[in-house]
Amino acid sequence: AETAMSFMPAELDLDALRAAARCCQACPLHGPATQTVFGQGSPDARLMVIGEQPGDREDIVGQPFVGPAGKLLDEAFRHAGIDRSEIYITNVVKHFKFVETESTGALTGAPHRLHKKPDSREIFACRPWLEAEIAAIRPAAIVCLGATAAQALFGRDFRITRRRGDVIPTEWCMRTLATWHPAAILRMTDEVRREQMLQQLRQDLSTFAIRD
Ligand code: URA
Numbered sequence: 001a002e003t004a005m006s007f008m009p010a011e012l013d014l015d016a017l018r019a020a021a022r023c024c025q026a027c028p029l030h031g032p033a034t035q036t037v038f039g040q041g042s043p044d045a046r047l048m049v050i051g052e053q054p055g056d057r058e059d060i061v062g063q064p065f066v067g068p069a070g071k072l073l074d075e076a077f078r079h080a081g082i083d084r085s086e087i088y089i090t091n092v093v094k095h096f097k098f099v100e101t102e103s104t105g106a107l108t109g110a111p112h113r114l115h116k117k118p119d120s121r122e123i124f125a126c127r128p129w130l131e132a133e134i135a136a137i138r139p140a141a142i143v144c145l146g147a148t149a150a151q152a153l154f155g156r157d158f159r160i161t162r163r164r165g166d167v168i169p170t171e172w173c174m175r176t177l178a179t180w181h182p183a184a185i186l187r188m189t190d191e192v193r194r195e196q197m198l199q200q201l202r203q204d205l206s207t208f209a210i211r212d
């Protein structure tokens with residue numbers, strides 16, 4: 001089977017990478033998904049934010065973090081004084097993974113697409129794209145949202161519950177931290193805990209806010 005490397009362009013140029021990733025078939029996720037959702041933002045970005053994988057909305061629009069989790073994240077960026085136009089935002093896995101459920105949407109009549117977590121093979125298959133993005137941007141700081149992104153950079157033993165918010169050097173970037181995934185905050189049913197996680201997300205993001 002072809003790996004992502006066989007789709008990789010020779011140059012580490014974001015537009016070339018994005019165009020090449022459109023054709024990637026290195027894992028089965030490209031089949032049912034609408035399109036590759038590549039990272040978005042300035043090649044000069046000093047801050048890179050990494051999520052897990054596109055959701056239903058992202059799959060349709062073709063851009064990362066434009067659905068409910070993205071709305072919460074945008075709000076947290078505003079609180080932290082971070083302008084989304086100045087950062088680069090991407091995901092560990094570039095295609096939406098889902099199962100179609102029996103129930104259909106009340107308005108569209110289309111089957112509901114239930115998000116599924118990417119497995120280790122899919123994460124491994126997609127890794128060259130993430131590494132190419134990091135190499136092209138060479139960010140001064142990286143924020144990992146959730147365990148999938150955190151473990152992609154810090155290794156499989158990393159636990160967000162233990163080291164959330166700590167700035168830790170990695171081979172990718174000297175200033176890397178992991179924090180809550182906005183979708184995990186949305187899923188939290190305990191209101192007090194949810195509010196605390198939201199505050200922590202804002203606080204962790206503000207670690208890397210550019211202030212003059
Ligand atoms: N969740 C993610 O991890 N990434 C997105 O782009 C959207 C939701």
Ligand code: SF4
Nearest residue numbers: 024027030095125126
């Ligand atoms: Fe390629 Fe990643 Fe999509 Fe798999 S998820 S087909 S590796 S771009």
